[in-house]
Amino acid sequence: MPGSPLLADLIEALRCLPGVGGKSAQRMAFHLLERERTRGLKLAGVLREAMERIGNCTRCRNFSEEPVCALCANASRDRQVLCVVESPTDLAAIEQATGYRGQYFVLLGRLSPLDGLGPEELGLAQLSARLGEGEIEEMIIATNPTVEGEATAHYLAQLARAGGVKPTRLAHGVPLGGELEYVDRGTLAHAFGSRQALE
Amino acid sequence: MPGSPLLADLIEALRCLPGVGGKSAQRMAFHLLERERTRGLKLAGVLREAMERIGNCTRCRNFSEEPVCALCANASRDRQVLCVVESPTDLAAIEQATGYRGQYFVLLGRLSPLDGLGPEELGLAQLSARLGEGEIEEMIIATNPTVEGEATAHYLAQLARAGGVKPTRLAHGVPLGGELEYVDRGTLAHAFGSRQALE
Numbered sequence: 236m237p238g239s240p241l242l243a244d245l246i247e248a249l250r251c252l253p254g255v256g257g258k259s260a261q262r263m264a265f266h267l268l269e270r271e272r273t274r275g276l277k278l279a280g281v282l283r284e285a286m287e288r289i290g291n292c293t294r295c296r297n298f299s300e301e302p303v304c305a306l307c308a309n310a311s312r313d314r315q316v317l318c319v320v321e322s323p324t325d326l327a328a329i330e331q332a333t334g335y336r337g338q339y340f341v342l343l344g345r346l347s348p349l350d351g352l353g354p355e356e357l358g359l360a361q362l363s364a365r366l367g368e369g370e371i372e373e374m375i376i377a378t379n380p381t382v383e384g385e386a387t388a389h390y391l392a393q394l395a396r397a398g399g400v401k402p403t404r405l406a407h408g409v410p411l412g413g414e415l416e417y418v419d420r421g422t423l424a425h426a427f428g429s430r431q432a433l434e
Numbered sequence: 435m436p437g438s439p440l441l442a443d444l445i446e447a448l449r450c451l452p453g454v455g456g457k458s459a460q461r462m463a464f465h466l467l468e469r470e471r472t473r474g475l476k477l478a479g480v481l482r483e484a485m486e487r488i489g490n491c492t493r494c495r496n497f498s499e500e501p502v503c504a505l506c507a508n509a510s511r512d513r514q515v516l517c518v519v520e521s522p523t524d525l526a527a528i529e530q531a532t533g534y535r536g537q538y539f540v541l542l543g544r545l546s547p548l549d550g551l552g553p554e555e556l557g558l559a560q561l562s563a564r565l566g567e568g569e570i571e572e573m574i575i576a577t578n579p580t581v582e583g584e585a586t587a588h589y590l591a592q593l594a595r596a597g598g599v600k601p602t603r604l605a606h607g608v609p610l611g612g613e614l615e616y617v618d619r620g621t622l623a624h625a626f627g628s629r630q631a632l633e
Binding site: 237238239240241242244245248249251252253254259261262263264265266267268269271272274275276277278279280281282283284285286287288289292295297298299300304305306307322323324326327330 | 448452458461465468470473475476481482487491494521525529
């Protein structure tokens with residue numbers, strides 16, 4: 236940036252944010268300097284603290300700055316249902332969209348031997364131990380509907396059955412508000428095959 | 435954010451960035467935590483330093499962490515031309531698009547009595563003093579082509595003439611690559627009236 240090496244550094248550093256290129260980074264830097272110094276400083280502080288302190292919950296592997304996250308520590312949540320997701324983002328999506336009040340387990344990945352992600356990396360021993368505690372009755376498998384996600388779901392279902400827990404899977408089908416014409420073939424074929432009787 | 439109050443704080447703090455709403459802030463936070471911890475920490479440090487240390491150059495009022503910015507301190511730049519712009523963003527745009535190698539003066543605003551922006555707030559006394567130094571021969575007035583920008587340009591032109599400096603203004607007209615059909619009326623009328631003889 237002409238005139239200020241520090242400003243140039245700031246613009247470069249802002250590019251670590253996803254979807255932010257040179258132009259946006261420049262606009263952000265100028266905006267903060269011209270109008271939002273206080274909030275910019277606040278962001279700097281929170282960002283440092285988050286990068287340094289946020290780890291993973293020892294119980295569910297979700298992001299947490301405490302050894303046990305607020306969701307696991309919340310005594311009012313149902314301890315008989317466990318929802319298994321691939322990532323903290325998926326957990327957040329479910330938490331925001333549904334009224335689910337049970338527990339979670341975050342795999343932090345999916346079974347993908349080529350990427351070196353096996354049962355160990357996904358914490359499946361820990362998950363088995365948790366199923367073995369005897370509290371959980373249903374395990375909702377909410378991995379993504381991709382090839383790897385489905386393989387992981389299959390593996391998880393076996394794990395659940397071995398632990399005497401009932402495995403369930405999110406329903407696949409035509410999205411609400413979607414038009415059949417634009418739904419992909421695989422989804423449409425699945426929805427057609429899994430059609431349900433109307434009462 | 436479910437599970438981590440610190441993560442919720444980070445998402446909230448990221449919303450101070452322009453064009454970043456709740457969804458983008460969440461995506462940014464997860465991206466940094468999952469993949470870019472080092473660069474996230476770097477950003478936190480640079481951001482704090484920039485917010486605390488970047489002020490304005492005492493000579494041209496551009497952003498600078500030093501009393502005199504790198505542009506003003508650069509002895510190889512032409513001292514006979516001074517380009518006056520409204521904001522550091524405009525300075526950056528000119529610096530990036532043109533081969534201009536002269537000096538700058540940043541108004542940090544435009545004449546706008548209703549907003550309490552008069553000659554004093556724009557540092558015009560300082561600008562006059564600089565014109566009075568006798569080095570400058572041409573003052574390029576690069577305020578925005580808005581009503582307030584034009585009024586400011588008019589005022590600046592008088593100031594230049596009073597200081598014995600030749601004022602010039604960026605050319606207005608049809609943008610390169612634009613189609614006449616889509617150019618606004620005012621611009622088209624101006625371009626038509628200011629038509630130039632071809633050699």
